[in-house]
Amino acid sequence: xxxxxxxxxxxxxxxAVNAIDxxxxxxxxxxxxxxxxxxxxxxxxxIAGFEEPTSGRIELAGEDVTWTSPKKRxxxxxxxxxxxxxxxxxxxxxxxxLKIKKLEKARATERIERMITAVRLEGFESxxxxxxxxxxxxxxxxxxxxxxxxxALLLDEPLGALDLKLRKEMxxxxxxxxxxxxxxxxxxxxxxxxALTMSDRVAVMNGGNVEQVDDPRSLYEKxxxxxxxxxxxTSNLLKVEVETWDGDIARAGLGDxxxxxxxxxxxxxxxxxxxxxxxxxxxxxGPVDPGQGSLVRGRIxxxxxxxxxxxxxxxxxxxxxxxxxxxxxxxxxxxxxxxxVYLSWATDHSFVIEGAAKAPDQQAALPAGAxxx
Amino acid sequence: MGVPMADLPxxxxxxxxxxxxxxxxxxxxxxxxxVLVLLFLAPMGILVYFSFQFGDLTGxxxxxLTNFTDILSDPLYREIALTTFQIATIAMIAQLIVGIPLAxxxxxxxGRFELxxxxxxxxxxELNPMVRIYAWRMLLGREGLINEAxxxxxxxxxxxxxxxxxxxxxxxxxxxxxxxxxxxxIYASMKAVDAGLFEAARDMGAGWFTTFRRxxxxxIAPGIFIALLLVYVPLxxxxxxxxxxxxxxxxxxxxxxxxxxxxxxxxxxxxAMSFLMLLAAGLFSLVAYQLSRIKQGAK
Numbered sequence: 001x002x003x004x005x006x007x008x009x010x011x012x013x014x015x016a017v018n019a020i021d022x023x024x025x026x027x028x029x030x031x032x033x034x035x036x037x038x039x040x041x042x043x044x045x046x047i048a049g050f051e052e053p054t055s056g057r058i059e060l061a062g063e064d065v066t067w068t069s070p071k072k073r074x075x076x077x078x079x080x081x082x083x084x085x086x087x088x089x090x091x092x093x094x095x096x097x098l099k100i101k102k103l104e105k106a107r108a109t110e111r112i113e114r115m116i117t118a119v120r121l122e123g124f125e126s127x128x129x130x131x132x133x134x135x136x137x138x139x140x141x142x143x144x145x146x147x148x149x150x151x152a153l154l155l156d157e158p159l160g161a162l163d164l165k166l167r168k169e170m171x172x173x174x175x176x177x178x179x180x181x182x183x184x185x186x187x188x189x190x191x192x193x194x195a196l197t198m199s200d201r202v203a204v205m206n207g208g209n210v211e212q213v214d215d216p217r218s219l220y221e222k223x224x225x226x227x228x229x230x231x232x233x234t235s236n237l238l239k240v241e242v243e244t245w246d247g248d249i250a251r252a253g254l255g256d257x258x259x260x261x262x263x264x265x266x267x268x269x270x271x272x273x274x275x276x277x278x279x280x281x282x283x284x285x286g287p288v289d290p291g292q293g294s295l296v297r298g299r300i301x302x303x304x305x306x307x308x309x310x311x312x313x314x315x316x317x318x319x320x321x322x323x324x325x326x327x328x329x330x331x332x333x334x335x336x337x338x339x340x341v342y343l344s345w346a347t348d349h350s351f352v353i354e355g356a357a358k359a360p361d362q363q364a365a366l367p368a369g370a371x372x373x
Numbered sequence: 374m375g376v377p378m379a380d381l382p383x384x385x386x387x388x389x390x391x392x393x394x395x396x397x398x399x400x401x402x403x404x405x406x407x408v409l410v411l412l413f414l415a416p417m418g419i420l421v422y423f424s425f426q427f428g429d430l431t432g433x434x435x436x437x438l439t440n441f442t443d444i445l446s447d448p449l450y451r452e453i454a455l456t457t458f459q460i461a462t463i464a465m466i467a468q469l470i471v472g473i474p475l476a477x478x479x480x481x482x483x484g485r486f487e488l489x490x491x492x493x494x495x496x497x498x499e500l501n502p503m504v505r506i507y508a509w510r511m512l513l514g515r516e517g518l519i520n521e522a523x524x525x526x527x528x529x530x531x532x533x534x535x536x537x538x539x540x541x542x543x544x545x546x547x548x549x550x551x552x553x554x555x556x557x558x559i560y561a562s563m564k565a566v567d568a569g570l571f572e573a574a575r576d577m578g579a580g581w582f583t584t585f586r587r588x589x590x591x592x593i594a595p596g597i598f599i600a601l602l603l604v605y606v607p608l609x610x611x612x613x614x615x616x617x618x619x620x621x622x623x624x625x626x627x628x629x630x631x632x633x634x635x636x637x638x639x640x641x642x643x644x645a646m647s648f649l650m651l652l653a654a655g656l657f658s659l660v661a662y663q664l665s666r667i668k669q670g671a672k
Contacts, residue, residue, distance in 0.1 A: 048576060050572055050575075069575075070572075070575050070576055071575050071576070071577075071578045071579060071580065072578075076576055076577065077572075077573070077576045079569055079572070079573060081567070081569060083567065083569040083570050083572065083573035084573075085570060085573075085574075085588055086592070087591045087592055096574070096577055096579075096587075097577035097578060100577060100578045100579050101578060144577070145576075145577075148577060148578075
């Protein structure tokens with residue numbers, strides 16, 4: 001188990017990692033996801049021992065390793081550019097760590113062969129890295145790290161240099177190797193799809209802070225902050241004033257007898273924004289009874305055909321715009337631009353989250369368009 | 374507007390014939406070749422010619438091997454050859470010991486000081502050799518800075534004579550004279566090595582020495598061999614340093630040649646000695662070149 005407590009790293013005036021706390025369980029596929037400069041790589045490098053924290057603590061299997069040299073830590077790293085030794089063969093690369101640990105020859109050979117088989121590199125043992133494709137080099141890097149049987153494998157954007165198709169294949173392969181070996185994987189990426197596909201849990205990071213730690217489904221379905229809602233997938237953000245609380249359900253009016261109800265998610269006091277995913281919204285020609293859910297009115301201003309679905313942009317009477325995804329299965333409502341429509345969604349599909357009025361640097365980190373849509 | 378028919382044959386006519394296409398590169402090469410033959414190969418030829426002769430151009434006595442047998446059978450020359458080999462090798466090793474860490478700092482640690490330091494290294498070589506050697510005499514001599522400093526802090530009572538006019542001072546002067554040529558090729562080969570490899574090695578439990586021996590050293594071996602090629606031969610044949618700071622024990626083969634020719638007026642013996650040194654240098658270069666190729670091939 002890896003425990004980070006109050007971990008902080010500053011470079012000069014700027015804070016790369018801001019007092020984060022994380023617990024990573026044994027055998028877990030844990031991802032740190034965020035835009036560049038969010039502190040995810042710095043955190044990983046602190047776990048590996050390549051960066052010294054400014055303050056805070058790192059524990060590995062209950063042992064404080066905050067100031068332990070990287071060569072003494074029972075973790076191994078897969079580097080972004082693989083950092084394979086160009087003058088060594090595949091086998092010599094994989095062998096490197098075991099030679100240093102002076103592992104008994106027979107056991108070393110057995111482990112190396114098992115590892116080379118696991119990453120499907122049989123027959124390539126005597127090749128040099130320059131004679132391998134990107135995907136093969138990636139697998140050598142994996143084998144070289146995993147052969148040491150580390151308590152955790154740290155991966156720093158390991159698929160970043162591969163093309164899309166290969167990346168998808170390697171995602172599945174990484175996941176299966178992780179399940180085979182049962183090793184804890186700590187995976188750093190800026191690609192949300194990659195994180196959601198492979199991880200048991202994901203920590204979404206932004207500006208040196210951990211915004212939310214959750215399983216992929218909860219991250220998507222129940223984002224706790226505007227940043228998470230926007231960074232993971234497409235999300236509609238609406239500013240509202242909560243009128244009443246009914247248990248953990250917030251009610252807000254939009255005038256015209258229309259209403260919004262949604263679940264609490266995060267800090268109630270600063271709740272100023274609600275989120276709802278585009279595919280959770282239903283479109284109706286006339287007013288309907290939304291049951292316990294929300295109902296709003298608007299006008300379709302744009303209609304984009306996307307094959308399996310149609311994307312509508314609906315402007316509400318407040319001037320705010322919602323993105324709506326409708327499946328093209330003939331069951332949907334009106335979709336012509338200019339049509340007045342009613343939109344409904346269930347209470348469970350929308351959450352009140354903290355408003356946008358947070359630290360200014362965090363505002364700047366939001367992707368363009370996050371405000372208007 | 375069409376092209377007048379009459380112009381077409383001239384266009385095709387300008388295309389060079391087969392012969393002239395073959396000759397053109399030769400024409401380009403003729404001047405440098407002539408310069409090379411005249412200024413480099415001709416003197417070399419004269420040198421070789423003299424080494425197999427008695428007397429000078431006017432009083433030639435025909436072919437003889439005496440010049441070589443005299444040198445090879447003289448135990449004094451053998452001893453000087455051994456001293457030369459010893460001095461050159463120690464000076465080379467000393468330069469590698471200083472040069473490799475220096476190149477490492479330049480390549481990975483210097484940051485924004487990389488270029489200024491590199492420039493300083495090149496400028497250090499621009500210093501006139503005579504000035505540099507005399508500067509070392511002022512440092513190492515009886516009343517030199519080092520002796521003065523040691524005496525003023527009371528570490529010694531009488532000046533140390535062992536600092537100057539021996540093998541030691543020759544090694545010191547030679548090492549510092551060629552350091553630039555040792556560092557630059559090693560530095561260049563280090564620039565091509567990703568510093569991330571050192572992190573990877575550390576990550577797998579390697580200490581700095583293992584990382585150096587098993588990762589950095591094999592990767593910069595071509596650079597080291599080029600440094601050997603550039604530096605070891607000039608070290609072997611140097612005569613300015615041993616003349617000025619060598620005394621009697623720091624006497625090298627370069628001095629033998631200059632003394633044979635300038636002091637004894639024995640052009641033939643000097644030529645024979647030069648020819649032997651040329652052979653040794655050629656052989657050494659060939660070995661170093663082959664080694665550097667083997668290492669590069671392994672990449």
